[in-house]
Amino acid sequence: MKTAIIYYSRTGNTRTAAKLLEDKLRGKHIDVDVVEIEAVKNPGFFTAGSASMKQKELPIKNTGYNLNPYDTLIVGSPTWAGLPSPFIKTFFNSAKNAKGKKAALFITGSAKPEAHEKTKECMKQNLEHAGVIVSDAFLFLQMVKGNIRDGEQQIDEFLQQAIP
16 A cells, blocks of 8 residues: 655645655554655745635646555645635646545644634545545644644644545
8 A cells, every 4th residue: 555645835834744744654554755845946935825715726747647656645734814725726637647546635724623624624625626536534733833733633633634
């Protein structure tokens, strides 16, 4: 069984979270690849917020990524203007063999966990539109400057649900 952690990170917070998840999975001897979605150009603060609110696809370098080798996907996004980064949508709309893949979601942000329900639902819809089966496994990590402020205590439970 092979797992991919797929994420986008602009400031490094989501990258920090993805690395922590990778380390935990490797510690359990789970075969994992980490895929960082690469923007053609990182948008400025206002452009990013506007694109997120409209869920307007933004160009990425790693289009057409083949998901065939993976049984499980763990997908992560920062929260921008209350919604996921639109790079997630771009990635999955261009990915190969996404249909039927099982995924769990994680989100990073600075607000309280309850403020991210809309982000989670939007991300879920974007992935389901690409044919991905999104599980109930969900993790929110409240981040401040690359450090986890809250949510770390839920990581092990999240990974247990995400990787059957």
